[in-house]
Amino acid sequence: MTVSAVAQEMNFKLSKQSETPFYFSVKVPDGNYKVTVTLGSRKKKAITTVRAESRRLMVENCPTLKGQFKTYEFIVNKRSPRISDTKKVILKEREKSYLDWDDSLTLEFNGVNPCVKSIKIQPDTTALTVFLCGNSTVVDQSKEPWASWGQMIPRWFGPNVSISNHAESGLTAGSFLAGNRLDKILCMMKKGDYVMCEFGHNDQKEKGPGAGAWYNFSYNLKKFIDEVRAKGGNIIFVTPTQRRSFDAAKVRIQETHGDYPDAMRAVAHRENVPVIELHNMTRTFFETLGFENSKKALVHYPAGTFKGQDKALADNTHFNPYGAYEVAKMVIMGMKQLNLPMVNYLRNDWKDYDPSSPDDYNKFVWYPAPVSDTIKPDGN
Numbered sequence: 001m002t003v004s005a006v007a008q009e010m011n012f013k014l015s016k017q018s019e020t021p022f023y024f025s026v027k028v029p030d031g032n033y034k035v036t037v038t039l040g041s042r043k044k045k046a047i048t049t050v051r052a053e054s055r056r057l058m059v060e061n062c063p064t065l066k067g068q069f070k071t072y073e074f075i076v077n078k079r080s081p082r083i084s085d086t087k088k089v090i091l092k093e094r095e096k097s098y099l100d101w102d103d104s105l106t107l108e109f110n111g112v113n114p115c116v117k118s119i120k121i122q123p124d125t126t127a128l129t130v131f132l133c134g135n136s137t138v139v140d141q142s143k144e145p146w147a148s149w150g151q152m153i154p155r156w157f158g159p160n161v162s163i164s165n166h167a168e169s170g171l172t173a174g175s176f177l178a179g180n181r182l183d184k185i186l187c188m189m190k191k192g193d194y195v196m197c198e199f200g201h202n203d204q205k206e207k208g209p210g211a212g213a214w215y216n217f218s219y220n221l222k223k224f225i226d227e228v229r230a231k232g233g234n235i236i237f238v239t240p241t242q243r244r245s246f247d248a249a250k251v252r253i254q255e256t257h258g259d260y261p262d263a264m265r266a267v268a269h270r271e272n273v274p275v276i277e278l279h280n281m282t283r284t285f286f287e288t289l290g291f292e293n294s295k296k297a298l299v300h301y302p303a304g305t306f307k308g309q310d311k312a313l314a315d316n317t318h319f320n321p322y323g324a325y326e327v328a329k330m331v332i333m334g335m336k337q338l339n340l341p342m343v344n345y346l347r348n349d350w351k352d353y354d355p356s357s358p359d360d361y362n363k364f365v366w367y368p369a370p371v372s373d374t375i376k377p378d379g380n
Contacts, residue, residue, distance in 0.1 A: 009122040017041045017115040021370050025106040026121060030079050030188065032162045033105055034124040038071045040064035041115035048115055049367050051108040052076045053099045054140040055147070056163070057155040057325075061111060061365055069117055074154065075127045077164035078105045083180060083187050090179040092378075095168060098142050110367040128342055129162045131185045131233075133176055133224070134198040136169035136318055136377040137241045137327075143373040145299055145306065145313070147324035149241075149331055156332055160345040164188065170378025172206060173199040173220035182227060191232030194342070197224055198278065200240035200260035201317065202379045213263035221267045237268045238334070239279035241327060242286060243380075244298055244316035250291035253283045276334030278327070285326060285355040296361040297323030299376075306372045317380050321366040322359075329353035 010026060037059065039048045045066050050059035058074045081089040081101055091101060099106045109116055132138055132150045140151040150165040157163065166181050176182065176199070185195060203217045210216045221237070228235045239261045245254045261279045268275045286294045299315040319327060333353050336343050 009120065012119045012121075013117070016109070017044065017046070017113060018109075019113060021108060021110040021114065021367070023106055023108050024116075024119060025104045027104045028078055028121070028123075030082070031077075032124040032127050032129060033076050033078060034073060034122050034127070034159050035076050035105075035107070036071060036073050036118075036120040037107075038069050038117040038119075039115060040067075040069035040117060041113075042067050044113055044115070046115040047112040049110045051110065051369070052154070053078070053106055054142040054151065055108070055369055056140055056151045056165070058107075060155050061367075064115065073159040074157070075124055075159055075162035076105055076107075077129065077162045079164065079166075079184065079188065081184075083184050087180060087183065089181055089184050092168060092170075098140075100140050100142075100165070108369060110369065112367075124159075124162070127160055127162045128345070129164055129189065129193040130342060131189060131193065131195045132163065132165040132167050132198075133181065133185070133195060134167035134238070135171045135201050136167075136379045137201065138165065138167035138198050139169055139377075140165050140167075141169075141318075141377065143371045144368045145301060145320050145372065146377055147319055147321040149319070149324050149327035152321075152325045152328035153331060156328070156346055156350050157342065158345055158347055161342045167198075170202055171199075172203040173197070173217060173224070174203070174206070177220060177223060182224065186227060186231050186233075189228075189231055189233050192234070194234045194236060194340070195224070195228045196236045196238055196276075197221070198238035198240055200257050200264065204258050204260050205380075213259035217260060218263050218267050221264060222271065225267075225271050225273060236274050236276060236338070236340070237264050238276045238331065239264055241278055241319075242282040244286055244294050246286075246291050251287070253286050274338045274340075276331060276338065278330055278334065281330040281333070281355045282327060285330070285358055288356050288358060293361070296320075297326060306374060309374045311374075313374065315376060318377055322361050322364045325364065325366075326353075326355070326358050330355055
């Protein structure tokens, strides 16, 4: 279902119920939108999950009995590539089909007999916006079974915080800047908003003059700091997630990022930038799960698990929904350790998390979106 509208309050009474996932889409200008959904049905019980744009988790597995209704509020950030009449974000070919970059705000309703009674969408100019910069470990992965922490973290925030994820697979700090992605953020950002940067995976593979952790990488990080602060924003660094690379004894994670985490820490120290130590937390997470069970957090699936998958998937960098969900919790714990203001708006069901005591992957429930892809995202 698609509806065209201008930026004003919109109310839709759907009384929609289905045995399969379905989508709702409305054309709106760039910006933040407060979405109010009432879930449930007079005719049947249901479990309904709500995701926005490219699989951003907003409402997780809401159970309703026959005749029962529950209402949720959250912020969806909608954007297009346009920056000005003469400037736009330089998209990769694969991004041109992303729901994140089109002219509509899209909601996905999934689960067991997903049911929605009504949807209200209204422009919001007051929510604290957290802009995300990064690569394939951060981006809103558009297709199953790939997932990243940036698309899971909205689940934990109510209608006072917006997550605007500008990350893309394969990017470095330098290519993020060159693609006008920071410019897009700056044109949307208001004073007091936050910009979070996680880079390192792809930066270490750059070649040519100036390549390396202590020159190009550090220089580019400084550009993020200066430009965000010049517009009145706050910047946070996030050290890169670990790769699942165990030592010969299959006990400890080996360091594969070279000097890049230390370079990020050094720039942060010089420039007084707070740091979330995701590098360390994901190491603890993988080592706690162990050599075999850590595969449960990544895209490791036997052939035939997904449509058109004729070969096994064994990716030790990119997370599946369970792994991305766990990493998102680590990021929130990092926010709490830094006492950032957005943690004042965590949902009531938030519980503090310890990567040395992760959630049981056997109990994690994820209803796959209708679209899947066996092609590995850019970057490693």
